[in-house]
Amino acid sequence: MSKVLVTGANGYIGKYVVQELLDSGHDVIVAVNHREGLDARATVAETPIFSGDKDIYHKLGAPDVCIHLAWKDGFIHNSPAHMAYLSDHITFCNNMITGGLPILSCLGTMHEVGYWEGPIDEYTPCNPQTQYGIAKNAMRQSLLLSTAQSDCVFHWFRAYYIICDDIKGHSIFAKLMQAAAEGKTRFPFTSGKNQYDFIDIRELARLIVRASLQKEVCGITNLCTGKPEPLADCIERFIKEHNLGIRLAYGEYPDRPYDSPGVWGDPEKIKRIMSRCGG
16 A cells, blocks of 8 residues: 555546545545545645645655646646746655655646647657647656656656546536536537547546556656547547537637647557556
8 A cells, every 4th residue: 555645636637546546545645725526535635735845745744656636727728827837836846856755646748749740659759839738848857857866756647638527627528518418409619530549537547546656667658548539539429428419510610720630649658557567
């Protein structure tokens, strides 16, 4: 059993990661801005992660692993919050590292890479086209330098497109469910032709947990399937599986200029990790 700190623990991905950890028998400390939706089995940290406290590692319970998921405005790619809070994230992580943290896992994004056609691996050059991608890219580069000079094992998990049936979310899947709940039968959409790498949020949480609790394979790891699928196909399947009764109005929204016609992750490293962990 490990003691694991999860930041952003009641966020979009965090609540699934916390549940996976707790169901697996680990001792979980959660750092959150509010307690709504928290699993009662977790211990709530009292020290704010952005306090700047140099002894924050011990004040947060000296965990074996920190899974840092906290991030503001992740669905608003050009929000000013991404750059505004970047230094706070780096300061928090560096103080955890110098305090003695054994393993640090941070969540990245395919948007670090920017416009790219084809598979993305850990060596793919990054040229982010949004404030979100720029901030995550800078954070990764900074922490790779910091952890290289420490004993802390560093995981950077690069996420792709996430399928989630939480109606309270901000993803396109949540918006579809919200529209259906409001009685709408038509949903304005893009061309839907772009191909992406989709993964269910519960599977993503499982991969984050398994990969965070090992030290053999580290650095940049794609959490993905490696199988591109047209956006339209994925969305149409989601509508059918959830009986939403909505028809997509194709072409009413333009495709984003920074989105590739086809991009997906190379799953080699996560497959290696999962084979070591017994799947």
